[in-house]
Amino acid sequence: MIVPNREKQAKLRAFLAKEAHALGFAQLRVCRARDAQDREELLRHFINKGYHASMDWMEETLERRAHPSNLWADVQSIIMLGFNYGPDEDPRQLLARKDKANISVYARHRDYHDLIKGRLKQLSAKLLSRLRETHPEGAIKVFVDTAPVMEKPLAELAGLGWQGKHTNLVSREFGSWLFLGAIFTNLDLLPDEADKDRCGSCVACQEACPTGAFPQPYQIDANRCISYLTIENKGPIPHQLRSAMGNRIYGCDDCLAVCPWNKFAQQASEARLKARDDLKAPALADFLAMDDATFRQHFSGSPIKRIGRNRFLRNVLIAAGNSGLDSLSCDVMPHLDDSDPLVRGAAIWALGQISPDQDFAHLANQKQDQETDPDVKAEWHLALKGKTS
Structure with missing residues (x-):
């Protein structure tokens, strides 16, 4: 035409x-x-x-x-x-x-x-x-x-x-x-x-x-x-x-x-x-504290919402592990018991990166035997190996 x-x-x-x-x-x-x-x-x-x-x-x-x-x-x-x-x-x-x-x-x-x-x-x-x-x-x-x-x-x-x-x-x-x-x-x-x-x-x-x-x-x-x-x-x-x-x-x-x-x-x-003020330099600790309802509310209308709370927390936990800040350990710890294995696995890696060796080894010996998911169990093994090697 x-x-x-x-x-x-x-x-x-x-x-x-x-x-x-x-x-x-x-x-x-x-x-x-x-x-x-x-x-x-x-x-x-x-x-x-x-x-x-x-x-x-x-x-x-x-x-x-x-x-x-x-x-x-x-x-x-x-x-x-x-x-x-x-x-x-x-x-x-x-x-x-x-x-x-x-x-x-x-x-x-x-x-x-x-x-x-x-x-x-x-x-x-x-x-x-x-x-x-x-x-x-x-x-x-x-x-x-x-x-x-x-x-x-x-x-x-x-x-x-x-x-x-x-x-x-x-x-x-x-x-x-x-x-x-x-x-x-x-x-x-x-x-x-x-x-x-x-x-x-x-x-x-x-x-x-x-x-x-x-x-x-x-x-x-x-x-x-x-x-x-x-x-x-x-x-x-x-x-x-x-x-x-x-x-x-x-x-x-x-x-x-x-x-x-x-x-x-x-x-x-x-x-x-234009960037939201609360997304220009958000604190990792604030994101680590989010449950599903808070995540959905905070990211309503945002493209971030589409990956869901679990994938989002996976990413935040990796960033926490890369921070080198032991002060974030208390924010990471609760996610070791998360219902989603993706989150638990990332939390294990993060904690292994930032927590003192002796504290992590003691916790790992307690937790890894309780884990039923084989991939998460492997995360415990690798993280503990990294601490002791």
Whole structure:
């Protein structure tokens, strides 16, 4: 369905840009679906390497994800939008404060999915309303991160930025701090010029990763990524990666924050995307004291809520173990008797890291014989071995 006449196209783009800006979007660009590369081979390589870890949905949706037309056969154009969520300070500064919990910038405020999807629907309604008389069959579909859409390559194709060596989008105007939204439409709109890779010889993001999650530039192994480990991973954190996590309890911003293009980044202007004061530098001790009801109430409307109290406590306990603070032992101790083995196992490791050797050995000898879960029992054995070796 073609929107005719270049002059009308230009007026339509000006209208969309104005409305997008009024809705808080920092950037709007357009690409044609037929110009998108088929990513099936690249995705299969990613899956075959096992880089998707336990995210089985990536394999299940591979074919639909490979090309926009596989998701919607009628799509002609894709309107890509960027929503700035730039922080007011470098999030890595908090890594040195061992008694505090470091939460990824994107999760220090309201869940961006709901906010941006609502704005995309508003913009889409304005577009269809404007074209209702001339294009009554116009249709749209909106996506924000949760559907099988390759947002970052499409954003690069549309000219929002380029996919950097850390696999995330980099913008000349906003650095690494852009949420992406997509509007698929059966309207044929004039496309923008694709952006080009401007990473050059820089490997700052690769070198900044605390767990070595980049096997090579432009590839990421989720098995070693702290964002995956603290959010998508439902099991214990692998022992060999726990120390490298530091106090990161939900996500990791290191590869994003170190990017030199962030010198052009701007602080988020949307009030609902500005960090909550209580999530800028929260105390580990406060989080360790949370029961399920308190967790749900505290993180209502936050993306953190979706991982649940048990996974959240697993992460906080690992951070407590990395703190080196024996003063947190009294906050960790109650979790040795938690009903969830995931929490108990993390508590054992944490206590083993921060409590005096003699005290821990005495406690371990009492507790490990009472444990019925084999994985948790193994945690006691490993922690005690670490104390005595």
